[in-house]
Amino acid sequence: MEWSNVDWSRMLTAMTLGFHIIFATIGVGIPVMICLAEWIGIKKGDSHYILMARRWARGFTITVAVGVVTGTCIGLQLSLLWPSFMRIAGQVISLPLFMETFAFFFEAIFLGIYLYTWDRFKKPIYHWLLSLPVVIGSSASAFFITTVNAFMNTPQGFKLKEGALVEIEPIIAMLNPATPSKTFHVLTSSYLSAAFILAGIAAFAILRGRGGDYQRKALKLTLTAGFVFALGTAIAGDVSAKFLSKYQPEKLAALEWHFETEPGADLLLFGKIDENNEITNAIKIPGMLSFLAGNSFGHEVTGLNEFPEEVRPPLWIHYLFDSMVGIGVFALMISGTYTIIGKRRSSIRNSKLLLMMIISGGPLSMLAVELGWILAEVGRQPWILRGYMKVSEGATTAAGVRMTFMLFLGLYLLLGTITVAVLGKMFKNKPPHVELGERYGK
Amino acid sequence: MDMEILGISILWIFLFGYLIVASIDFGAGFFAFYGRITGHEHVINHLISRYLSPVWEVTNVFFVFFFVGLIGFFPDAAYYYGTALLIPGSISLILLAIRGSFYAFSNYGSRESTLYLFLYGATGLLIPASLSTALTISEGGFLVKEGDKVVFLASKLFTSPYSWSVVVLAIVSVLFISSSFLTYYASRAQDRKALGLVRKFALFWIGPTILASLLVFASLGKHNPGHFEKALDLWYLFGLSLLFFCIAFILLIKGKRYGLSFIMVLFQFFFAFFGYGASHLPYILEPYVTIFSSHTNEAMGYALVTAFIAGLLLLIPSLGLLLRLFLFDADYIKGKK
Numbered sequence: 001m002e003w004s005n006v007d008w009s010r011m012l013t014a015m016t017l018g019f020h021i022i023f024a025t026i027g028v029g030i031p032v033m034i035c036l037a038e039w040i041g042i043k044k045g046d047s048h049y050i051l052m053a054r055r056w057a058r059g060f061t062i063t064v065a066v067g068v069v070t071g072t073c074i075g076l077q078l079s080l081l082w083p084s085f086m087r088i089a090g091q092v093i094s095l096p097l098f099m100e101t102f103a104f105f106f107e108a109i110f111l112g113i114y115l116y117t118w119d120r121f122k123k124p125i126y127h128w129l130l131s132l133p134v135v136i137g138s139s140a141s142a143f144f145i146t147t148v149n150a151f152m153n154t155p156q157g158f159k160l161k162e163g164a165l166v167e168i169e170p171i172i173a174m175l176n177p178a179t180p181s182k183t184f185h186v187l188t189s190s191y192l193s194a195a196f197i198l199a200g201i202a203a204f205a206i207l208r209g210r211g212g213d214y215q216r217k218a219l220k221l222t223l224t225a226g227f228v229f230a231l232g233t234a235i236a237g238d239v240s241a242k243f244l245s246k247y248q249p250e251k252l253a254a255l256e257w258h259f260e261t262e263p264g265a266d267l268l269l270f271g272k273i274d275e276n277n278e279i280t281n282a283i284k285i286p287g288m289l290s291f292l293a294g295n296s297f298g299h300e301v302t303g304l305n306e307f308p309e310e311v312r313p314p315l316w317i318h319y320l321f322d323s324m325v326g327i328g329v330f331a332l333m334i335s336g337t338y339t340i341i342g343k344r345r346s347s348i349r350n351s352k353l354l355l356m357m358i359i360s361g362g363p364l365s366m367l368a369v370e371l372g373w374i375l376a377e378v379g380r381q382p383w384i385l386r387g388y389m390k391v392s393e394g395a396t397t398a399a400g401v402r403m404t405f406m407l408f409l410g411l412y413l414l415l416g417t418i419t420v421a422v423l424g425k426m427f428k429n430k431p432p433h434v435e436l437g438e439r440y441g442k
Numbered sequence: 443m444d445m446e447i448l449g450i451s452i453l454w455i456f457l458f459g460y461l462i463v464a465s466i467d468f469g470a471g472f473f474a475f476y477g478r479i480t481g482h483e484h485v486i487n488h489l490i491s492r493y494l495s496p497v498w499e500v501t502n503v504f505f506v507f508f509f510v511g512l513i514g515f516f517p518d519a520a521y522y523y524g525t526a527l528l529i530p531g532s533i534s535l536i537l538l539a540i541r542g543s544f545y546a547f548s549n550y551g552s553r554e555s556t557l558y559l560f561l562y563g564a565t566g567l568l569i570p571a572s573l574s575t576a577l578t579i580s581e582g583g584f585l586v587k588e589g590d591k592v593v594f595l596a597s598k599l600f601t602s603p604y605s606w607s608v609v610v611l612a613i614v615s616v617l618f619i620s621s622s623f624l625t626y627y628a629s630r631a632q633d634r635k636a637l638g639l640v641r642k643f644a645l646f647w648i649g650p651t652i653l654a655s656l657l658v659f660a661s662l663g664k665h666n667p668g669h670f671e672k673a674l675d676l677w678y679l680f681g682l683s684l685l686f687f688c689i690a691f692i693l694l695i696k697g698k699r700y701g702l703s704f705i706m707v708l709f710q711f712f713f714a715f716f717g718y719g720a721s722h723l724p725y726i727l728e729p730y731v732t733i734f735s736s737h738t739n740e741a742m743g744y745a746l747v748t749a750f751i752a753g754l755l756l757l758i759p760s761l762g763l764l765l766r767l768f769l770f771d772a773d774y775i776k777g778k779k
Contacts, residue, residue, distance in 0.1 A: 065546030068502055069539035075506055079513060080531050083524030087517050094514030095745045101510050102753035105503045109760045112496035113767055120767075133760070170745040397591050398528040411536050415543055422547050 006392050008401040009081040012408060014377075016074045018370060019412045023067030025369050028142045028187065029194020030060050031111075035131040037221060042124050047440045048214050049221070050124075051432060056198065057115060059423055064111065066419055071104075073408070081401070085384055085394030088165060092158055093148045095170040100144035107137025139187055146186045149376075150178035154247050155385050181236065181243040182376075188232035189372065193365040195226035196331060200362030203355045205431075214432040219338075219349075223358070227335035233328055238292065245293030249302035251379040254313040255321045256289055257282075258303050265289040265301040270322055273315055313379045320375040327368035331361055445743040446733040449515035450726070452750060454719045456511060458712060460504035462619065467501045468566035469620020470494055471541070473643065475563025478556060486624070486636045491549060493627055496768045498545055500761075505538075514746050518735065519726045525592040526585050527576065534572040541565040567613055574612040578605045580727050581666045587730065604658075604665035611654035615711070618647040622690065622707045626700040644694055652687065655714065672721040679717030686710040 003011075034053045041049030075097075079086045110133040121127050151157075157173030158165045199222035202215045244252035253259070256268055257279055267289040271282025287297035294301075304312055334357045342349040384391040470490045477483045477490075513520040523531075540561055548558035579585060584599050585592060599605050621643035628637040663670040673680070686709040693703035724732040 062546050064499070065543045068499060069542040072502060072506055072542075073535050073539060076509060076531060076535055079509070079520045079524035080528050081524075083521045086513060086524060087521035090513045090517035090520055091739060091742055094510070094517070094742060095749060097510045098514050098746055098749050099753070101503065101507050102749070102756070104506070105500070105753075105757055106760060108499035108503050109757070109764050112499060113764055116496045117767065166739070168739050168741050170742050396525055396528060398525050398594070400529050404528060404532045407532060407536055411539055415539065418547060419543075 003402070005397065005401050006395040008405055009395040010391065012401065012405045013074075013077060013081055014374075015405070015412065016070065016077055016408060017373065019416070020067065020070040020074050021369060021373060022366060023063050023070060024142070025190045025193050025366065026060075026063045026197065027067040028138050028190035029192070030056060030063070030198075031131065031135045031138050032191050033194055033198055033222065033225065034060065035128070035135050036225060038128045038131060040221065042128055046217075047436065048217050051214065051436055051439065052218055052221070054118065055427070055432065055435070059426060061115060062419060062423055062426070066415055068108075070412075070415075080404075081396050082384070082394045083396055085389065088389065089152070089385055091165045092155075092168055092170065092173045093151055096144045096147045096151075096174050100141045100148075103137050103140035103144060105137075107134050107141065110134045110137065142186055142190065143183045146183045147174045147176070147179050150182045151176050152383075152385055153182075153376075153380055154178040155388055160388060177247045178243060181240040185233070185236035185240055185372075188229055188236045189365075189369055192226060192229035192233050192331060193362070193369055195222045195229055196335075196358075196365045197362035198222045199226055199335075200359045203358040206350075207352065207355045207359070210431065212433060214436070219358070223335045223338045226331065226361075227339045230328065230332040230335055234332060237325065237328065241292045242294070245299075245301060248380070250304060250307045250311065251313055252293065253302060253304040253307075254315055254379060255318055255375065257315060257318055258289060258301060259305050261300065261303040261306055263290060263298045263300045265293070265299075267292065268318070271318075273318070277315075311382060313381050317375040317379050320371040324368045324371045324375065327364045327371075330357075331365055331368075334358055334361060445740065445747075446515075446724075448747060449511075449743065450719075450723070450733050452747075453508060453511050453515060454716070456504060456508045458715050460501075460508055461711065461715065462708065463497075463501045463504055465570070465616045465619035466623045467494065467498060467620075468570055469616045469618075470624065471545070471566035472563045472617065473620065473624065473640070475559050475566075478559055482639060486628075486639055489628055489631060489633060489636050490624065493768070494545075494549075496764065498542070500764070502538075502542060511746075515743065516726060516731070516733065519731045522585065522592055522727050522731055523576065523579075526579065526594040529594075529596070530572060530575050534569060537565045537569045537572060541569065567616070570612040570616050571609045574608045575599060575605065578602070578608050580722065580725070581662070581669060582725075582727070582729055583665065585727070585730070602665065604661040607654065607657040607661045611651075611658050614647055614650040614654050618644065618651040619707060619711065621647055622694065622700075622704050625694070626704040629700040641694065641697070641700075648691055648694070669721060673717065676717050676721050679713045679720070683710050683713035683717065686713065 034056050037049045037056065038053035041047065041051075041053060079090075110130055114127070114130040114134055117127055117130065151173055154177045155173070156176050157169040157171070159167045199219055202211075202218040202222065205211055205215045206219065241252065244255075256265075257271075257273055257277075258265055258268075259277065264287045266287065267285040268279065269283040269285065272280050274280075290299040290301055291297050293299055334354065337354065338349060338358070348354060382390050382392070384394045470493070474487050474490050477486045509520075512523075544558045544561045544565075548555055548562060578599065579594075581604070584595050584602075584605075586595065587593075621640050624640040625637065625644050628640050659670075659673070662673070686706045690703045690706035690710060693699050693706065724734060726733060
């Protein structure tokens with residue numbers, strides 16, 4: 001089958017976003033962890049934590065660079081690949097896009113200052129204060145850009161008249177029904193992923209027999225934070241389910257293979273579906289979907305059969321949904337085990353199995369972020385602007401999308417490989433105890 | 443003031459901001475690479491990386507600001523440029539991506555790599571060349587509308603003398619702006635060796651810059667006589683530009699007051715750039731898009747301007763702090779901090 005411009009545009013957008021969100025997630029989450037570590041270090045007068053902040057910040061510069069350039073790519077690709085969409089929606093989404101850039105600008109300025117003013121102030125707390133605008137800027141830009149995506153899911157704040165948008169209310173459009181649940185979920189899951197990636201690095205060193213006080217402190221800090229963020233993510237997920245049930249019932253129904261509108265709807269775990277929509281091997285939790293969607297087992301959940309076939313999202317997103325939720329539960333469990341059970345029985349903190357699970361937590365949570373995005377995006381197919389414009393109407397008519405796809409594929413392969421190599425080298429050459437000795441004479 | 447004029451003025455100011463900060467950055471990348479291969483590395487590269495490291499991300503934001511603002515104020519323009527520039531735009535993006543990330547790899551990574559520095563330096567000249575095509579296209583003649591489709595005449599762009607004269611101007615101005623800034627920076631650092639070298643660069647690129655400007659003027663007259671006529675009406679702006687250029691030139695030759703000389707260069711480009719922009723109005727993209735045909739609706743226009751002002755209130759003090767800590771702090775520049 002020959003792919004059309006729409007297909008190639010979709011694939012290129014998906015590829016750029018898929019690559020970008022790895023770095024974007026890190027970019028939103030890591031500053032929070034750096035800020036925490038430096039603060040604890042200053043409060044406790046413990047150079048281990050200060051060094052932690054320093055080393056994380058150093059690795060962060062590399063990921064930020066890749067995040068910035070891929071973010072620029074997706075920013076421009078919106079207009080290059082979806083000009084017809086931007087012509088219409090650009091009228092409404094330009095405010096949050098603009099504000100996102102401001103937040104990013106703010107972050108960029110203070111990140112530059114933060115990275116180059118270690119040891120420049122008499123009082124260390126002044127330097128720590130510089131990390132706050134970085135945290136605020138990175139989280140605010142995640143917030144604003146997510147409102148754009150939320151708008152595409154639940155458009156409001158305008159009227160459609162003869163193919164043009166009129167009576168636009170920018171703020172109403174930005175604060176649409178999807179905004180609270182989406183931004184909440186994006187922020188908590190980014191913090192969670194960053195905490196787990198850093199925890200994985202410390203756990204890896206301990207498992208390889210290179211663990212000392214530094215690694216143990218790092219593990220404790222990251223997993224405590226990770227536990228809090230995992231709880232937050234779980235709450236955000238619950239908020240999202242309630243939102244979906246009210247505003248995008250077809251997405252929730254597709255996620256859960258829920259066909260008939262009924263009260264007391266079951267939650268399905270795993271399972272398989274065939275082309276006749278027969279479900280096999282699924283674990284059913286009676287009434288649970290109703291409970292998640294409406295806080296009562298008797299709540300009526302809209303089924304897929306209510307929607308014409310051509311506006312239903314594909315059913316395979318159920319698998320992504322289960323995996324994402326599964327990873328979330330896994331993250332909550334291992335961080336809970338480490339911080340709560342590990343507090344009383346410290347032997348559990350040294351268990352090889354737990355360390356290995358912690359290491360897997362980083363890549364897994366990144367995977368969950370990717371899966372979550374795919375299901376959120378595919379789940380609103382065939383719409384680009386739900387209820388107003390289909391994806392097929394928004395794509396570019398220009399020739400050469402396929403070639404552009406190949407060019408960017410090459411770019412991301414190159415950047416991905418070198419990033420991993422550079423980061424690896426950066427830290428291998430100088431383990432923490434060596435740096436601690438050099439810097440603080442210990 | 444009308445929303446359209448206000449919108450385009452804001453965008454033009456941002457584009458000018460990008461032109462300056464990006465030129466310094468692009469040129470510095472090229473000089474850093476040149477320094478490495480000619481064995482002058484120890485003289486200038488330290489100076490360059492000390493300035494660039496804290497600010498490179500900020501440079502990038504100016505660019506993002508411009509295109510996000512363009513979508514916001516003039517969504518139709520985004521549509522035409524978006525369709526037309528798929529390939530050239532994507533190439534610019536890839537170059538920008540390579541440049542930004544390789545800067546980080548070579549500066550923060552643990553390995554000294556000439557290849558990384560080469561990619562960083564070479565893209566510094568290719569990006570201005572590729573970005574300047576957007577300005578060339580705005581003059582009209584390189585896009586045609588066939589029904590609903592916008593078709594980009596790439597071969598026409600490649601064979602146009604006007605297009606090439608813009609490319610040449612873009613590259614030589616980058617090198618001139620950058621070297622005159624570095625001259626100032628080196629003099630602040632009281633680094634006599636580096637000063638001698640970058641001042642030579644500035645004096646070298648000053649001639650090509652003025653020649654290329656004249657070349658662009660001449661070829662614009664052939665390519666778009668209407669625009670050329672309007673530019674002649676605004677002769678005093680270009681005259682001012684020339685005046686500031688001469689002052690900058692004299693200061694550079696005399697070898698003192700490099701800060702003032704760089705400010706003169708800023709004025710030189712400011713007047714030329716605004717003269718060019720003003721004479722191009724009301725067109726954003728001849729003949730399809732004018733600032734009146736494509737502007738955003740009133741409510742969004744006000745929201746954007748409000749966000750813009752609020753943003754500036756936040757950004758100006760922050761930028762001030764950044765400049766104070768890294769650009770105007772003599773001890774930092776000298777490498778003592």
